Amino acid sequence: MASYRQRGKSKLWDYRIFDKKGKVIATNSGFKTKREAMNEAQEKERKLFQSNYTARFDSKVTLFDLWKDWYDLMILPSEKAESTKEGYRFRGKxxxxxxxxxxxxxxxxxxxxIRLNEYGEKVTKEYVGRLNADIRTVVKFSKRSGIVMNDFTDGVKIFGLAGRDIEDKYIHSISNYKDLLSHLRSKFNYRESVMPYLLYFLFKTGFRVGEGMAVCWSDIDFENRTIKTYRRFSGDKQVFTLPKTKTSIREIPVDDKLLQVLKDLKEEQSMVLYDRKDLNKxxxxxxxxxxxxxxxxxxxxxxRVCLSELGIGSQEMSATSGRHTYGSYLLSQGVDIxxxxxxxGHKDIQQLIRTYGHVLQEVIDKEYDTIRDLMVE
Structure with missing residues (x-):
């Protein structure tokens, strides 16, 4: 792993490369920019890694050993969110x-x-696919580093248990969607709970749960009717984390009704949180x-209690269903994909097509009627 410093009156950059025990194994200085130092350091790391890697690679090295080298060099120093790195570590285990x-x-x-198939007997096809994707990357990385080995992932087939259907993750009809929003509004009482406010917000913005939790009053532009998100909050750990991806940093338009709800909430907070400075820094x-x-x-x-009271939805639903429903609703109303x-917060439409490409029930019924009319002779 490399570290970079800017030192001296001339403000020139240097780099130091450490081994796994923290010992400096390479260094250089005199770079005008950090990018120049990083370019040389990364090339030096690659050569050191390749020479050391090839020298120690023998018939006893396991796939996990190869994964560990790849993770330490390519994933650990990256700017990926800690939750993303945790997913890589889980698959490494x-x-x-x-x-x-x-x-x-x-x-x-x-x-x-054979081994992937055995794993697929216990987990969903999605998990098997993610594991295989990591292994495929590790094999390619190892071969680029000079290791002579077969790509045993080439042509592999992915099998696994059926995952939860997307149908269980969103409100299916526009009328039920609006009924839920109305039901949540009827429960607004900040002195009892902030949860109906947050759920209402999630269903009206499509924010991830952690993104909604992290919203500050300064992130809301009441004049221009927009709200921005640039980080997440882990409700279980009570800590802020980085956004899921760079494209997760975004600003979205919101309607007047949501803004009024937020204004009323802010006013209510000002009366309840009299020691706000200490409670809500x-x-x-x-x-x-x-x-x-x-x-x-x-x-x-x-x-789930709200859905049960309305007699709609599925007990499999979570707060993330607000995001799924929001995306489905916009697509159903003809908003450009x-x-x-x-x-x-997606970088392209592929994820959208895979996850939110379904439409709501009223729209399906309408399109079916249109098709029937078109086919009349």
Whole structure:
């Protein structure tokens, strides 16, 4: 791993490269910009890694060993969110569990397929696919580093248990969607709970749950009717985290009714949080005097109670269904798919098509009637 410093009166940059034990193994200085120092350091790291890697690579090195080198060099120093890195580490542990008994050079395509199939008997196809994607990247990385080995991932087939259907993750009809919003408004009482306010906000903005929790009053532009998001909040851990991706940093338009709800909430907070300076230093919008920011589990439980009271939805739904419903609703109303992708924080429309490409029930019925009319002779 490399570190960079700007030193001296001339403000020139230098770099130092450390091994896994923290010992400096390479250094240089005199660079005018940090980018110049980084370019040389990264090339030096690559050469050092390749020489050391090739020298120690033998018949005993496991796939997990290769994964660990790839993770330490390519993922750990990256700007990926900690939650994303945690996902990589989880899959790394699974690689260690599944392949620790066999050297990487002895893994054949058949053996790899057998082990993936066995893993797929316990988890969903989506999890198997993610694991295979990481392993495929590790194999390619190792081969680029000079390791002679077969790509046993080539042509592999992904099998696994069926995951939860997207149909269980959103409000299916526009009327039910509006009924839920009305029901949440009827529960507005800041002195009792901030949860209905937060859920209403999520269903009206498409924000991820953590994004909604992290909204501050300064993020709301009441004059221009927009709200921005640039970070997340973990309700369970009560800490701020980085945005999921760079495209997650965005500003979305909101309607007057939501803005009025927020204005009323702010006024109510000013009366209840009389010691606001100590209680709410972050100026958070969805802050509860007794419980601070809601937990994900608490928010999910509250939503399911509301759905049960209305007799709609599925007990599988979570607060994230607000995001799914928002995306579905915009698409159903004819909002351009690229605009929806931007509002949802996606870099392109592919994720949108895979996840939110369905439409709501009223729209399906309407289109069916249109088709019937078109086919009349």
């Amino acid at each position: 699974m690689i260690e569990k599944l392949f620790s008994d066999i050297p990487a050079v002895q893994i054949t395509h058949k053996e790899y397929q 972050e100026d958070l919008v969805f802050y509860d005097r007794r419980y601070r920011i809601p937990t994900n589990a608490g928010l999910n439980k509250y939503l 690229w605009v929806v992708a931007k509002l949802m």
